[in-house]
Amino acid sequence: MSTEIANFEAIVLSNPLVRAVWDEWERLDLPECWLVAGCLAQTVWNKRFGFPLEHAISDLDLVYFDPDDVSAESEEQHGERIRKMLAHLPVWIDVKNEARVHFWYEEKFGYPIEPYSSMEDAIDTFPTTATAVGIRPSGAGAEVYAPFGLGDLLSGIVRANQTQITREIFEAKVSKWLDRWPDLTVIPWDYPKA
Secondary structure (H helix, E strand, O other): OOHHHHHHHHHHHOOHHHHHHHHOHHHHOOOOOEEEOHHHHHHHHHHHHOOOOOOOOOEEEEEEOOOOOOOHHHHHHHHHHHHHHOOOOOOEEEEEEHHHHHHHHHHHHOOOOOOOOOHHHHHOOOOEOOOOOEEEEEOOEEEEEOOOOOHHHHHOEEOEOOOOOOHHHHHHHHHHHHHHOOOOEEOOOOOOOO
């Protein structure tokens, strides 16, 4: 295991919100389930910038991949069941089947996307290099998926993953995040790519 991965795991698993989900993982009972994105990045930023680990975290994103049941009803039933299980947490538990995102994406964001083929395919499109990350239990440890690595995340750098998002979506996220974590380093949308 790399030092970056070990450091990331130690930080996120020390957040009581993340740990509460982690401790109930088997009961989540979702196929190809990952804890992803904002809550993980925000925990790392909180540690980096000296805030309490739960600072400014409003939700936890649990995503799963079930192409055999892409009904909104099934996704909502999973969400309700898991929110009841974790009702003691002071945050929203967002539960999404990434196999059905293409059904609603255009209505929400204004343009269509192709269906994802896997959880990894979905994470590959998350809006920034720092938030394109997922973690889940694996054996006695954890499995981490971070298609852009963990360097930006651990360094407090926000860089657009222009695979799928628009400049407007990126800049809205950056504006919100800078209000809560003013010491983030933001790489502008137009910055030349390496």
